[in-house]
Amino acid sequence: MWFRNARVFRFTKPFNISAEELEEKLSGDAFKPCGPQEITRQGWVPPLGKHGEQLVHSANGYHLIALRKEEKILPGPVIKEAVEEKAEMIEVEQGRKVRRKEKDEIKEQVTLEMLPQAFSRNRRSFAYLAPEDGVLVVDAGSAKQAEDLASTLRKSLGSLPVRPPVVEQAPAFTFTGWLNETIDLPGVIALGDECELKDPSEDGGVVRCKGLDLKADEIRNHLDAGMQVTKLAVTWDDNVSFVLDEELGIRRLKFGETLQDQLDDVDTDDAVAKFDAAFTLMTLELSKLIPGLLEALGGEDRSAIVEE
Incomplete structure (x- = not known):
């Protein structure tokens, strides 16, 4: 799990x-x-x-x-074909044009007829x-x-x-600072080889970089031109790697060998026990990562949170 x-x-x-x-x-x-x-x-x-x-x-x-x-x-082309066939039949038999509103009604009817045979x-x-x-x-x-x-x-x-959690400063500002070295990169974070940069202007472009040294001149040139980092691949505490975006979404989570080894040490063939062990290891790791990440991003704004 x-x-x-x-x-x-x-x-x-x-x-x-x-x-x-x-x-x-x-x-x-x-x-x-x-x-x-x-x-x-x-x-x-x-x-x-x-x-x-x-x-x-x-x-x-x-x-x-x-x-x-x-x-x-229900494949759209299949429904469209059935609707056209029914509409054409009406036009031939009744000698009149089938208007859009009537076609919509025929579409609803066709959909209901096909639903019982549809795949799920x-x-x-x-x-x-x-x-x-x-x-x-x-x-x-x-x-x-x-x-x-x-x-x-x-x-x-x-x-x-x-x-969703709120941090004191915009994540894109922090990401950009980490790459252009105006903000110190926390010791528990190592940069990956992937990022997304956006021009903040209204019609600005997007640059997606993958498989690159994020401190390379190609990236620096985009930053010097005013682009901001909106997605960033990182590794947390040598244990978890992921891509973090400006909405604080964590994608493509990969748990490291240390956690995998701990799971392998669970000496059981019982599927439920293995599931439980993996869930426990994952939640304990995320319980450290989430607050640590919010702190690394400038600290969490808790003004709207009612404390006990």
């Missing part, structure tokens, strides 16, 4: 919930497959998949959950709640996907006081 991405939400006020309370709340919105006439449906499923029945997997105060979304796949695409999104750390962490590659899960969780719980 290793997350590939991490979108962090900060609890804005104390939020304590037990695994039992969370299980009860989520059970009301447990996943059910799409009905014959439904295009999409989502709900909570066991994070352990076939190895578990509980909707919440807890370890050391961290609560892992999983949201499953089912979508019916399923996707699972994972997240964990860490009440003691004051964060919700979602394994999502985009802010929208993360917010969709948070919104669904808020609906199930009735209340979820979270927001």
Whole structure:
């Protein structure tokens, strides 16, 4: 159980919930497959998949959950062709032109007729709640996907006081300072070989660099021209590498050999025990990385957070 991405939400006020309370709340919105006439449906499923029945997997105060979304796949060209055939038949039989509004109605009818035979695409999104750390962490590659899960969780719980964390200075300012050496690079951070630079002007361009020394002259020339760093590949404490963007999204997480070796040392063939060990190692590592990263980025603005 290793997350590939991490979108962090900060609890804005104390939020304590037990695994039992969370299980009860989520059970009301447990996943059910799409009905014959439904295009999409989502709900909570066991994070352990076939190895578990509980909707919440807890370890050391961290609560892992999983949201499953089912979508019916209806190829646009197939629907368009069926609509055109029906419209052409009407025009021939009734001797009149089929207008756009009527075509839209035919499209709805065709869609409903095809839904029962449509293939389904399923996707699972994972997240964990860490009440003691004051964060919700979602394994999502985009802010929208993360917010969709948070919104669904808020609906199930009735209340979820979270927001993305805010830092005292713009991340792009800090990233740029690290590369042009106007801001000291923290000792726990090592630069990777990838970044994205943007011209801050209204019609400014974007430069994506990969496989380069980020202190090379090519990068320096773009910085001297006023471009800002909006994405940056880094390694944290020689243990975790990832790409960090200006919205504090963590993508392409890779946990280092030290953590992998610790997992390999778990002497068991039990799939659940292995899953639990990986989840514990990951959450403990992220519990150090998240606050450390916010501090490295200039410190967190906690003015809107209600402390206990």
